[in-house]
Amino acid sequence: MTKNSEYQFDIKKTWCVIPVYNNAGTVLDVASRCLRQIENVLIVDDGSSDLNLSEACAKLPVTLIRYAENRGKGAAILTALKFIGERDADYMITIDADGQHYPEDIPLFFPILAANDYSLVIGCRDFSGENIPMSSRFGRRFANFWMKLETGLDGGDCQSGFRAYPVKYLVQLNFLCRKYNFETEALVRCVWAGLELHAAPVRSWYPEHGKRISHFRPWMDNFRISCIHTHLLARRILPIPIRQLIPRPKPSISIFHLPRLLSALLRENATPGGLAAAAAVGTILAVIPIPGFHSVAILYITARLHLNKVLPLAIQNLFMPPLTPILCIELGYRLRNGTWLTEFSFTTLCAQIHYRVAEWWLGSLLLAPIFAVLMAGVTYIVTAFIHRCKDEKQ
8 A cells, every 4th residue: 555645634524425316215324324434424316206305314414415317326426526526525435325335334444545545445345144146246256357357456346336436536537427337437447547446345234135225227237337348448458548647656577587577477367267368368369360460469468458468378379270260261161152161272272362361250250259268168167276276285
């Protein structure tokens, strides 16, 4: 954790923000418990119709902003950000209104926030309790995987809405999203900007199945989240500089220290999931027809996505000519003509080279994902087994 000697943490310059939409049964309890931990509490009513919060909160020393209609959680957080930013706030702590999080855990963020004014803290939920939905478990693993690709960091619990944002840096960033996908985008863009990412273990509470009130729409909201992940991943791959608000430290390993460099490359993102992703990327790039540029493409893409570089460079040797190109061309020819290519002559191999190249591309677009899934699966199983054996020996 980087210290900032010029910064002095002041709890009065930290705000707790509660975005709420139709959580009448829990929001007042959450707000009351937040007030016991922190003085400044802001509720953003995102068009609720189940409770008149203006009347309900009249006896609570909270600030209330209300929309006439629902705009989305991201819009509510951005409204709160603008409001408290105008009041010279240092940090904004967001907490869900459904009672999932424990407001009593807010002080766990304070030691991290006291170090500097550019930390982003995620409340990493404890999923060892009862009634944890399988969708939440899968969602966390899914979000963490994409976060790792997009930033190279492990967010711990990328779907947690219990977070602390550094206000003066967040207001300088531009965001596309206004719904639940905002939290995904905000996390990635903050890390890209150079903010320090921290995970604080927090408790979580889930009611029995069927009793929890959630406004997350699985199909539409997951589609939006998938779209922003696609956008962020594509943006990460493009060789366009990303704006830095906090300068990144220079790498400690020099290219002139080859043993240390090789060791670092071998250990880079060497988890089973990380190596499986590297194997998939390396396989796809090795299969597609870019002769002479496979290694360059693999190094570039894996570097941009913070993946292991050694494994995909080794994997590409499994798909070297002539076998893989022949398979791709045969499949492409079959798709174009309804039969297999059996005549190998000057005409079919030279005079019709443009057709063969097109068939190579067509076949590779179908075979590359299949080979990638197979290589990723084998890599994950083997590396997970090796990790398990090491853990048992220790």
